[in-house]
Amino acid sequence: MIFDYAIIGGGIVGLATALALPESSSVILFEKEPQFAAHQTGRNSAVIHSGIYYKPGTLKARMAVDGNRSMVEFCRAHAIPFDICGKLIVATGDAEVARLRKLEENARGNGVATRWLDAAEAKEIEPHVSAVAALHVPSTGVVDYRLVSEAMARSIRGQLELSCRVLAIENDRLITTNGDFRARTIINCAGLFSDRLARSRNIRIVPFRGEYYDVTGASASLVRTLIYPVPNPDFPFLGVHLTRGVEGHVHAGPNAVLALAREGYRWRDINLRDSFETFTYGGFWRLAARNWEEGGREVLRSVSRHLFAQSVQRLVPGIQERDLHRSRAGVRAQALLPSGALADDFVIERRGNAIHVCNAPSPAATASLEIGKYVAAEAAKGCRL
Numbered sequence: 001m002i003f004d005y006a007i008i009g010g011g012i013v014g015l016a017t018a019l020a021l022p023e024s025s026s027v028i029l030f031e032k033e034p035q036f037a038a039h040q041t042g043r044n045s046a047v048i049h050s051g052i053y054y055k056p057g058t059l060k061a062r063m064a065v066d067g068n069r070s071m072v073e074f075c076r077a078h079a080i081p082f083d084i085c086g087k088l089i090v091a092t093g094d095a096e097v098a099r100l101r102k103l104e105e106n107a108r109g110n111g112v113a114t115r116w117l118d119a120a121e122a123k124e125i126e127p128h129v130s131a132v133a134a135l136h137v138p139s140t141g142v143v144d145y146r147l148v149s150e151a152m153a154r155s156i157r158g159q160l161e162l163s164c165r166v167l168a169i170e171n172d173r174l175i176t177t178n179g180d181f182r183a184r185t186i187i188n189c190a191g192l193f194s195d196r197l198a199r200s201r202n203i204r205i206v207p208f209r210g211e212y213y214d215v216t217g218a219s220a221s222l223v224r225t226l227i228y229p230v231p232n233p234d235f236p237f238l239g240v241h242l243t244r245g246v247e248g249h250v251h252a253g254p255n256a257v258l259a260l261a262r263e264g265y266r267w268r269d270i271n272l273r274d275s276f277e278t279f280t281y282g283g284f285w286r287l288a289a290r291n292w293e294e295g296g297r298e299v300l301r302s303v304s305r306h307l308f309a310q311s312v313q314r315l316v317p318g319i320q321e322r323d324l325h326r327s328r329a330g331v332r333a334q335a336l337l338p339s340g341a342l343a344d345d346f347v348i349e350r351r352g353n354a355i356h357v358c359n360a361p362s363p364a365a366t367a368s369l370e371i372g373k374y375v376a377a378e379a380a381k382g383c384r385l
């Protein structure tokens with residue numbers, strides 16, 4: 001049998017793409033793990049982003065804003081618990097106020113409503129924050145993306161092949177650990193391995209681990225919703241933040257350290273091929289040359305709970321180091337260009353009969369339903385059904 005579409009990857013992007021394909025088509029989805037959402041999708045901050053950070057006009061900006069709405073609709077339709085609790089981005093010193101104003105302007109450019117707060121108003125929302133000013137973003141929320149993925153998988157009409165790794169793509173053939181399959185259009189949503197399957201020369205996935213701590217005891221009661229720092233504009237990640245998840249527990253993170261394996265969730269997880277690919281890539285060394293100081297600080301914070309606690313205490317001074325307990329980490333599939341620049345936007349490329357989702361880092365969980373619709377529309381354009 002020749003399938004109309006084969007999708008590689010049972011994370012939220014692959015699943016959302018399968019959902020968006022025409023119902024009349026035959027679809028097969030391959031996931032190498034025995035369950036869906038085992039990697040980025042199941043190991044993230046669980047935030048439904050609002051779309052304030054991304055440059056107006058980019059795919060990220062558009063799909064995060066629309067994705068915020070479509071994710072909420074999906075959760076409602078499938079009875080998945082979520083909470084649009086809003087978030088507070090806090091400027092802890094005067095130097096951060098100007099950067100926060102820029103973020104407010106950017107949010108306006110993306111059509112996202114925000115409210116500027118002085119210190120007293122910020123404390124009405126989060127009584128324990130240390131802020132000289134803050135930006136409130138009411139449309140941000142929380143959800144468990146594993147539950148969302150499971151609901152997506154249940155809704156897909158097609159063949160779902162779990163525990164089946166795609167080893168290579170050769171024209172319309174997929175060589176897998178369960179034998180060969182054929183498909184007219186192949187869609188690569190393999191996250192941390194998407195560049196390898198795409199055999200991309202322009203892009204390399206460089207894995208950045210994000211580590212979390214559970215916040216327990218009296219410290220947890222100091223956080224009502226989501227508390228974020230003002231992001232460092234020279235750094236692509238949002239900074240360590242505090243999140244009260246939909247089930248009520250509070251976590252702090254993620255930091256960002258280079259992982260020595262693409263699925264390296266601990267320092268001792270080392271994969272020689274993955275590390276070789278990172279360290280022989282010119283783009284990595286160009287990135288490292290520009291960011292060695294920040295990178296060094298991140299490594300120290302990764303190995304020291306004390307330093308991690310200090311970052312969190314900048315936001316909420318009352319949080320105690322003894323109430324922080326290491327929890328599971330995630331690894332971001334961040335595409336790096338040969339110039340050493342991190343790919344800023346989502347990257348979705350067509351080559352022959354294949355579409356490769358080569359860069360879908362945060363906020364791709366929020367934006368997943370929009371990415372899925374976009375990829376399905378792209379697939380239909382070149383469709384040879």
Ligand SMILES: Cc1cc2nc3c(=O)[nH]c(=O)nc-3n(C[C@H](O)[C@H](O)[C@H](O)COP(=O)(O)OP(=O)(O)OC[C@H]3O[C@@H](n4cnc5c(N)ncnc54)[C@H](O)[C@@H]3O)c2cc1C
Pocket residue numbers: 008009010011012013014030031032033036037038039040041042043044045046047048049164165166167189190191192193194197209210211254329330331332333360361362363364365366367
């Ligand atoms: C620490 C962290 C925090 C984040 N926080 C947020 C957040 O709060 N909100 C948000 O919107 N986004 C967040 N993100 C981003 C979001 O989680 C990802 O953008 C999103 O999950 C990407 O989904 P995906 O399907 O592309 O990748 P994945 O979830 O990684 O799925 C890819 C799948 O492909 C499978 N696969 C790989 N190779 C093969 C192969 N050869 N054969 C078969 N299967 C294969 C993998 O096993 C995996 O299941 C965060 C990410 C991280 C890492």
